[in-house]
Every structure is written in structure tokens, then in C-alpha cells.
Amino acid sequence: MFQGHGDDGYLHQQTLAADFSTNVWYGGAPKGLKEHLFTQWDHVQRYPEVLAESLTQKIAACYGFEAENILVTNGSTESIYLVAQAFKNGKSTITIPAFAEYEDACKMFGHHVNLLHWEELQTGISADTGLLFICNPNNPTGAVFKELETLIFKHPEVLFVVDEAFIEFTLSITSVLPLIEKYSNLIVLRSMTKAYAIPGLRLGYIAANAALIDRLRTFKLPWAVNAMAIAAGHFIFDHIHTLQIPLNQLLTDRDEFIKKLEGSPLKVYPSHTHFFLATINQHTAAILKQFLLKEFNILIRDAGNFRGLTEKHIRIATLNPNKNQLLLNALAEWKPI
CATH class of the missing domain: 3.40.640.10 (Type I PLP-dependent aspartate aminotransferase-like (Major domain))
Structure with a gap:
């Protein structure tokens, strides 16, 4: 599968405000x-x-x-x-x-x-x-x-x-x-x-x-x-x-992020990592992905090509609280017909 992985921002001609599609540690490479x-x-x-x-x-x-x-x-x-x-x-x-x-x-x-x-x-x-x-x-x-x-x-x-x-x-x-x-x-x-x-x-x-x-x-x-x-x-x-990541803080941020997603168009599923699955309540993950890219320069992972999942599944990785809020704000503007 040459296409269909996360972090496919290189396929889109725009600067991303936040990339939730990749489950790589958002803090960057080790200092030094x-x-x-x-x-x-x-x-x-x-x-x-x-x-x-x-x-x-x-x-x-x-x-x-x-x-x-x-x-x-x-x-x-x-x-x-x-x-x-x-x-x-x-x-x-x-x-x-x-x-x-x-x-x-x-x-x-x-x-x-x-x-x-x-x-x-x-x-x-x-x-x-x-x-x-x-x-x-x-x-x-x-x-x-x-x-x-x-x-x-x-x-x-x-x-x-x-x-x-x-x-x-x-x-x-x-x-x-x-x-x-x-x-x-x-x-x-x-x-x-x-x-x-x-x-x-x-x-x-x-x-x-x-x-x-x-x-x-x-x-x-x-x-x-x-x-x-x-x-x-x-x-x-x-x-x-x-060089270990600040895991306790990352998982605390995940818990807070998931809590704030309550009442959003997404149903979030439990996870033991910083990334988690969710389903969209209307339309498909692909449509939501394009909406977020076009309107907010935000990238999510359409998880519909994972075996065992559906076209409504997305995967989201926890970023820092400010970027997490960007997604929360964008989802508040999601008004599918």
C-alpha cells in the first residue's frame, strides 16, 4: 500500500496548522x-x-x-x-x-x-x-x-x-x-x-x-x-x-483532549497510547478529512483502509494542548448537510 498511510501531508499543497494523522512523537527529534x-x-x-x-x-x-x-x-x-x-x-x-x-x-x-x-x-x-x-x-x-x-x-x-x-x-x-x-x-x-x-x-x-x-x-x-x-x-x-518522551504528561494531555471531545461529532474509543480511534457520526472520515484540510489546514488520519474498520473511522494523535484546541474548534464548525 503505497498510499493510505498517515502523515500524507506532502500530498497536499498547503502548510498544515496541525497534523493529527501521524502517531510519531510531536516534540521532534532528540535535542542535539x-x-x-x-x-x-x-x-x-x-x-x-x-x-x-x-x-x-x-x-x-x-x-x-x-x-x-x-x-x-x-x-x-x-x-x-x-x-x-x-x-x-x-x-x-x-x-x-x-x-x-x-x-x-x-x-x-x-x-x-x-x-x-x-x-x-x-x-x-x-x-x-x-x-x-x-x-x-x-x-x-x-x-x-x-x-x-x-x-x-x-x-x-x-x-x-x-x-x-x-x-x-x-x-x-x-x-x-x-x-x-x-x-x-x-x-x-x-x-x-x-x-x-x-x-x-x-x-x-x-x-x-x-x-x-x-x-x-x-x-x-x-x-x-x-x-x-x-x-x-x-x-x-x-x-x-x-531521551525518553514525557509520557505521563502526554497521556494526561490525551485524557484531557478526549474529555473535551465529548459532545463533538466524534465518538472516541478507549486507548492505552497517545493516539486513539474515533468514528464520525455523519458522512465519512474522508469527507471530514477534506473539510478540515480545506477550511482549517488540519490533517487527520482516515482510518477506513485498516482491516476491521469502516469508512467512518479516523485515528487522531494527541498533540500539544494548543493544537488539540485547533481541532476542537474546527469540529465545532462541522455542519454536514
């Missing part, structure tokens, strides 16, 4: 990263490390793993396609609503795809499930599944592919990364673009046991992670304990 990358500019005159080996070592050391447990990638999207390719022509189950790339990647590599609703996770996993893709916390709902280790333990024949792209945006669960040393049926996908606000650099990593990482590495293209992304990764992991 931009200046650091300027000092690394000469590295672009040479090929980058073939497999981002130095960053692999640093990430592994941060978690107490061996380098053979980590594979650095060109963002979570590359990670998803690598998994699908490594197990091509297999069987995959995708929990929905879900990010479209899981299904797109599986179909590209000949998987037989089953869809499993989030509410069916406890009872819907069988011996022939194959790979199970789950985003936890989930995109686009912000839901979390708290008993994932129980499922991994109960179903050793199922390979769990756990996408933790938004793990930094919740207080409701903790990462399953430590479990890769305990379970051979677990692959964890991590993003470095969401919480550190560098989606344009494309950077992420996969964590799993050595045998799984070796299998995935077989399909990895050389130089897929560029020199600036590697440099950014080093900077982030060198300062990992001081």
Missing part, C-alpha cells in the same frame, strides 16, 4: 541529534556498514544480548517484509484491526493469510496458525494485550511476530524483548522512528534468537541502513536513558 548528524556528514561519502554492525553491537549491549540476537533494519516496514520473505509461502495470521503492511508483505511472498480479531486472541489461536502478527500496543486502536507471554508459552508451534513500534507510548504493558532468550517462537520488531521522531531516516531493529536472526539475515539487502541513520542510532543509544 541534528547537530551530531552534521558532524557525521563526511560518512555519506563512503558506503555505510553492510549490516550496521557497530549499531547492532550497541543495541545488543544495551539489552544484555549478543549481537547475533539483533538485526538493524530500514525501519519497521523492512522488518515486516523480511519476516514475510524469510517464511515465504507459509501461513500467517494477522490480528486486526492492523497496519496494512503485515498483509501486504505476506501476500507479496505467497502466504496464506488468516485474519484474527483482537478480541479472539485468547481463543482463536490453533496449531495451524503459522506466524501470528500482532502489534502491541496496537496500531490503530491503541489497545494492549497484557497476557502475551501466556500465549507464547501455550503455543510453541506458533511463531509470534510482535511489533512494538509504539511500546514507548504506553504505561499499560512492558516490552517482551527480554523473552527472546526464553522462547524460540518469538520475533520482536522495534522502531526507532516513532518515539525519537526520525521517520525520514528509517531505522528499526529485530530481536530474536540467533537461529531466527540468521534466517532473516539471509534475505537482508546490503547497505539498507544509511550512514546518517546509523549515526542517529548511535546517538540515541548513547543517550537512551535521557
